[in-house]
Amino acid sequence: MKRRVFGAGLSGSALAWGAGWASFGQPLLSHPRDFAVVLNLRTGRKAALWQPDQASHIQAAPGSTVKCAVAAAALATGITHAERTLHCPGWWDPPAQLGLGRLPCWDPRGHGSLTLSEALAHSCNVHFYQLGWELGSVALWEWLQRFGLGNSPATKTAPSPLLATGQLPGWGVDPWDLLAYTAAIARRGLPLEGEVRIPAISLAEPVWDSLHTGLRLAAFSGTCRGIAPQGIPVAAKSGTILNSRRLGRPTLWAEDFQAWLLAFWPLPDPHWALVLHLHQGKAYEAAIPIARQIIATISLQP
Numbered sequence: 001m002k003r004r005v006f007g008a009g010l011s012g013s014a015l016a017w018g019a020g021w022a023s024f025g026q027p028l029l030s031h032p033r034d035f036a037v038v039l040n041l042r043t044g045r046k047a048a049l050w051q052p053d054q055a056s057h058i059q060a061a062p063g064s065t066v067k068c069a070v071a072a073a074a075l076a077t078g079i080t081h082a083e084r085t086l087h088c089p090g091w092w093d094p095p096a097q098l099g100l101g102r103l104p105c106w107d108p109r110g111h112g113s114l115t116l117s118e119a120l121a122h123s124c125n126v127h128f129y130q131l132g133w134e135l136g137s138v139a140l141w142e143w144l145q146r147f148g149l150g151n152s153p154a155t156k157t158a159p160s161p162l163l164a165t166g167q168l169p170g171w172g173v174d175p176w177d178l179l180a181y182t183a184a185i186a187r188r189g190l191p192l193e194g195e196v197r198i199p200a201i202s203l204a205e206p207v208w209d210s211l212h213t214g215l216r217l218a219a220f221s222g223t224c225r226g227i228a229p230q231g232i233p234v235a236a237k238s239g240t241i242l243n244s245r246r247l248g249r250p251t252l253w254a255e256d257f258q259a260w261l262l263a264f265w266p267l268p269d270p271h272w273a274l275v276l277h278l279h280q281g282k283a284y285e286a287a288i289p290i291a292r293q294i295i296a297t298i299s300l301q302p
């Protein structure tokens with residue numbers, strides 16, 4: 001099979017860096033179980049893979065990456081609108097009938113009052129606990145199905161605030177699920193049958209605008225700040241998941257977490273989508289510098 005390289009136009013087989021080393025010889029993925037893929041959003045072909053043999057071993061909860069689907073559902077059903085603000089004091093007290101204790105935001109200082117796009121940018125859990133509660137389990141699960149994220153049985157009976165923040169133990173998505181999800185958001189619901197099947201999702205343009213605005217803000221000044229190489233407008237969403245075997249431990253370290261990172265660029269008409277999974281580490285500390293390097297590498301090719 002003829003294997004083309006970037007310089008030949010990215011139209012052939014995907015480049016694969018099996019050992020996790022970028023083409024210029026710098027170590028990129030630090031753990032042997034990490035994985036990354038870049039998809040060409042115009043052809044539906046994989047443009048680059050890092051440690052492709054790891055993809056089939058990865059099943060993890062989506063974490064905060066699910067908040068894009070929740071935001072879309074909340075806007076599309078009319079339970080929220082782009083200008084509505086919700087206040088985050090650092091925690092959320094669930095309605096008594098859910099039988100859940102006080103749920104924390106990831107930032108105990110609280111985020112104050114945020115619009116939906118700002119809540120996406122800062123990944124405010126309180127905002128999404130509330131939207132999940134207002135949507136309800138049935139509607140939220142249907143929307144997750146539409147975005148290709150509701151396939152685990154655990155998602156069908158889960159309390160909707162936990163589903164809406166992607167924290168559910170036993171919920172597994174794989175990198176291909178998240179690549180199709182990222183691509184669907186990047187392409188504003190326009191389907192594409194390529195090496196990855198990108199689903200058709202029909203939503204009003206202002207809904208897609210809100211998602212793109214929130215994810216661009218995340219890359220500019222939110223939880224993914226620092227991801228965009230100079231001059232490249234990037235949209236991004238991170239997700240950090242506590243390894244299930246570490247649940248309930250009193251002291252947690254960075255290596256007790258796994259990280260997802262989704263990105264697409266350049267805006268406003270994205271050409272590339274990235275999914276990165278790190279077996280150990282928090283998204284901001286570990287995933288952002290790697291994603292930035294991948295985005296720069298792909299974007300510098302002719």
Ligand SMILES: [Zn+2]
Nearest residue numbers: 088105111124
């Ligand atoms: Zn918050």
